[in-house]
Amino acid sequence: MATIIYDDETTFDALKDKTIAVMGYGSQGHAHARNLHESGLNVVVGLRKSSSSWAKAESDGLKVMTVDDAAKAADVIMILLPDEKQAATYYSQIEPNLKAGNALVFAHGFNIHYNQIVPPKDVDVFMVAPKGPGHIVRRTYTEGIGVPGLIAVYQDATGKARELALSYAKGIGATRAGVYETTFREETETDLFGEQVDLCGGLSSLIKNAFEVLVEAGYQPEMAYFETCHEVKLIVDLIYEGGLERMWHSVSNTAEYGGMTVGPRIINEESREAMYVALERIQNGEFAKEFILEGMVNHPVLKAMERQEKEHPLEIVGKEIRANIPWLNKKIDDD
């Protein structure tokens, strides 16, 4: 079983005299930088000069510098750039500015685990990985709660890496929900598996296929949207709060019996085999290689798929429906 660390078992001591550079101000970057800053820690944000987030980070009260200057100024460097861009930026702007005893930090183990970044031996390398999207990391922090986090130490040059990781996790609010100890390998492989098979890939594919079947069978797209997409959140909220048990308790007996008998026929042995194939491609590095190469040629496949997805009837009708529900569709950056 995992070791879990909570808020009252941690302090800011390891970080209180350090400068933390948060590289990137995207989904995770804005959340880490703002939460650490509001936790009273010394934060600078590293961005490229052309970044549209530069002004935003400044208006959020943060000090912004180029990646190069932020790396120079910092003791602890958290890399929150897109995974496929980290290695190039690391070798050109971060590594030349690393000093012995600095710490290099990641929110996902991809670049270390798949050998894209090979840090010098005289720095700490560890991970603080929130188990949730950056915008939720930010929103929950402001609500006085947090998203659970993982920590892992890859390299402990100073003997302080674990303590630093826990202070950092406290600074972003993760210890409020509990921090779990893991390894770079375990985090990387399970995180990729989760987002491909279940959370992002599996779920979106389930929604789209169910929507298409209803529409192809002649039902109105609005009915199909509510049934296959909108209600997912309401059902997932119950599972999130109280497990499958609370969800089965809350739905009708009809839904419970129908769901329990038909569900396994939909996500079946064939799907399970596909899950094993996905896991194997993660474990043997094939997925990582495919994704890195895709990034090196400027994402032709990803861009095409994003365009196709935007044109999907589910997205068209969904947009119209959400526009009529005032509390939906607020800009994600509003939180």
Ligand SMILES: NC(=O)C1=CN([C@@H]2O[C@H](COP(=O)(O)OP(=O)(O)OC[C@H]3O[C@@H](n4cnc5c(N)ncnc54)[C@H](OP(=O)(O)O)[C@@H]3O)[C@@H](O)[C@H]2O)C=CC1
């Ligand atoms: N998204 C999430 O919720 C989660 C992400 N993670 C991990 O966190 C890390 C960051 O991911 P995420 O937050 O999604 O990233 P985003 O794509 O949301 O943000 C990337 C940031 O990096 C900046 N950036 C991109 N290229 C460069 C460059 N060459 N030089 C300087 N800055 C650059 C972008 O700014 P601009 O383009 O304006 O210059 C932007 O601020 C990844 O390791 C990811 O796996 C972990 C858990 C969850």
Ligand SMILES: CC(=O)[C@](C)(O)C(=O)O
């Ligand atoms: C939000 C999260 O944890 C993911 C799905 O792993 C990611 O965005 O990479």
Ligand SMILES: [Mg+2]
């Ligand atoms: Mg994840």
Ligand SMILES: [Mg+2]
């Ligand atoms: Mg991920």
